[in-house]
Amino acid sequence: MEWQLSHHKISLGDAESPLAFKAVSIAILWSLWYLWRFYIVPALYPNEPRILPYWIPFIGHTVSFVRCAENVYRRANAHFPDTEPYSVILMGGTTVIIRDIKDLSSVWRNTSALSYDPFTSRMLMAFGITPHHVRNLYKPDPARLLPDEQTRERSLLSCANPKKLSYMHLQSQWFKTQLLPGEHLNGLLNAYPVFLSRFLDISLLRKGLAREVTSFKCDGANTSVTLPLGRFCRYVLAQSAFRTFFGEELFEIEPEFTRIYQRWEDASWKIFYNFPHFLAPGLQADRKRVIAALAVYLDLPESKRKNTAWIFGAMNSELTNLGLPAHDRAGLIMMICWAMNNNAHYIAFWMFAHILTNPTLKASIESEISACYPSPTSDQGCDMEKLSSACPHLNALWAEALRLYNFSTAVRKAVDDCSVGTKIIHKGDQVFGPVRNFHLAEGVFSSGAADFDHTRFLKNPKIRQAKEYFPFGGGHTLCPGRYFAEREVYLLVAMSLRRFKMEVTTADGGVVESPKVPDIRMDLPSLAAAAPAGDLFVTVRS
Ligand code: HEM
CATH class of the missing domain: 1.10.630.10 (Cytochrome P450)
Known part of the structure; x- marks a missing residue:
């Protein structure tokens, strides 16, 4: 009895401690929020783009998106295996991700409600x-x-x-x-080859890329320079x-x-x-x-x-x-x-x-x-x-x-409420169409x-x-x-x-057996083209 009493007292004491009480309340509130956000809302409002689940309100997918957006897209494609739009949360705001080319075409066509201007104006400020x-x-x-x-x-x-x-x-x-x-x-195409011809010159490369050049050899008529290809x-x-x-x-x-x-x-x-x-x-x-x-x-x-x-x-x-x-x-x-x-x-x-x-x-x-x-x-x-x-x-x-x-990524911002396919887009939402979602489609580009x-x-x-x-x-x-x-x-x-004569070599111009193309650098956001995860050294000989 005494044990029971003391046991009872301890647990009561725990529940009454402000810290434990807060923790339990937060856990309950968080569970309710999760249930509401990711189960009840999608059932009540089927025309809203489904939201990729996340753990922390407001922060949403921001951290993982900044680290590697590609991983977020991959996780979402596994979570929602169809091609309907879905949403991610970036710093509290909703970004709708488009995965069907018909939806993306309708985004491109809707120039009144879906605008590119907010992005360019933000860039102008950055400049x-x-x-x-x-x-x-x-x-x-x-x-x-x-x-x-x-x-x-x-x-x-x-x-x-x-x-x-x-x-x-x-x-x-x-x-x-x-x-x-x-x-x-x-006019541009007439001017460009003249400059290109000028800069494709070993001594200019050596001078202009002095910090990047790893090896330079000049032996009689043969001159060579070794430098990173990128x-x-x-x-x-x-x-x-x-x-x-x-x-x-x-x-x-x-x-x-x-x-x-x-x-x-x-x-x-x-x-x-x-x-x-x-x-x-x-x-x-x-x-x-x-x-x-x-x-x-x-x-x-x-x-x-x-x-x-x-x-x-x-x-x-x-x-x-x-x-x-x-x-x-x-x-x-x-x-x-x-x-x-x-x-x-x-x-x-x-x-x-x-x-x-x-x-x-x-x-x-x-x-x-x-x-x-x-x-x-x-x-x-x-x-x-x-x-x-x-x-x-x-x-x-x-x-x-x-x-x-x-x-x-095709980017637009909703300046008015509109819809894409069957889904509603609200004023203030961003809309993204990441090209790799489409360019990696086996149905279009065949296997591999x-x-x-x-x-x-x-x-x-x-x-x-x-x-x-x-x-x-x-x-x-x-x-x-x-x-x-x-x-x-x-x-x-x-x-x-x-x-x-151009060949892949070591940094000091040595032979490389079976050189390999580097992987893509996945964590670097880009305007369009992807950067390599490493460079290749090439020796350029006249
Ligand atoms: C392989 C090289 C290139 C690739 C992959 C590329 C890709 C792109 C993409 C995807 C966009 C559209 C951005 C969007 O809709 O959000 C774009 C826009 C643009 N690109 Fe390129 N680009 C390349 C080279 C160039 C070059 C060489 C020039 C100029 C000489 C150029 C000038 C522009 C301009 C001015 C825009 C903005 C168009 C507008 O807002 O009306 N691009 N580029």
Whole structure:
């Protein structure tokens, strides 16, 4: 009895202790919340996208999403084996994930309720543009914002804007004017090979990539340099592309422009997570240096920067008309430089990695490329049309690299309530369509879709037309740079293989038996193309 009494007292005492009481209450409340959120609500509201279960309210899937979004998508696909949309919770907000291509097409079509603008405006802020100007850039009928009649008479915002689109929406049309086949694209494609040829030079590589070069040998006529393949692609493409779009004048202002930009780009993934400035000091310092150089460049009289691409000239004039200072104009142009640079070098890396680790593929590609040059030994005068249309192995390699090594996500924000398929999307929700969910579909791309197969698009060229294949996004934000990207990467591959002997080696130029292509780096968010989990050392010989 005494024991019973004392036992009774102990348990009562436990339950009465404030800490235990709180713990029990929290456990009960949490269980009720879990039951309500993941069992009762889906039953009561079948038209709401189901929510992938999570443990901590508000935080939801944020931590696992930041660590590796791909793992969250995989877990969700196993949890909800159909293809209906589902939701994840990121910092308290709902993000609806789309998995059926018909649903994604309806997302792309619904430009009134599902907007891209909240993402671009957030980016503009991240590039340091004054909030007041950011707001103006999205106002319809921007001619109203022009200071006087004289400006209105010569501004594209009034003279070439029959639908009275906002500056940002009109700018999307200018991208198409510059980058889709036509006179302006031809101008870029004429300039680019000249710069590419200049930077595909062993002594320039050695100098420009001094910190990355691991070995350099010069013995008589044979010179060789060993360096990480990823850095090679990135350096040559960026040096050539910046000059193609801005001319040499930009480098007269800041000779280190590419190096500073690339250091910024290395850390640019932090932008996706809104890192506060004090947690990303290097990112901010490099952004400011890039913007400072661009601002000086944009303020040069036109006569002193005759090689500015049409798009950047148009952006600069119209942003000036709208009253944006050079710093803000430069910020917006830097944002476009990011779209222009950040993907092509990764795709070039993956293409080289497969070519240099597969002798049969290399031989096929070299022979196709050879037919595009005027003589067996030349590395100039490539027939670009032939390179892009009559090289089936090169073409299939490009298509497969864009399929597998692609982390792009179609993103929209609901600015009104709407529906996708049978599911309701609420104002304020985000909508994501991650490309890999579609690009890995075995039903479309056949078995082994999770692995690289350079013959996939050779055996079945029709899959290029599949709706589930959209390496450059879709809807009104479909990448306008896709033609330029294809030609700049093809020509980099072609000219490098013609000019140099390239082979995978150790960092000091030693032989590697059976070199392997690195894995994908899964934990790095990206605008589109995926980064490798390691680099390959290549020795480049003249
Ligand atoms: C292999 C290389 C490339 C890939 C995989 C790629 C992919 C993409 C994707 C997926 C989007 C759509 C983003 C969205 O809808 O959310 C996009 C947009 C864009 N890309 Fe590319 N891109 C590449 C190269 C380029 C190049 C070389 C340029 C410029 C010369 C460029 C310029 C742009 C621009 C300006 C946009 C924004 C379009 C708009 O908002 O209207 N891209 N890119």
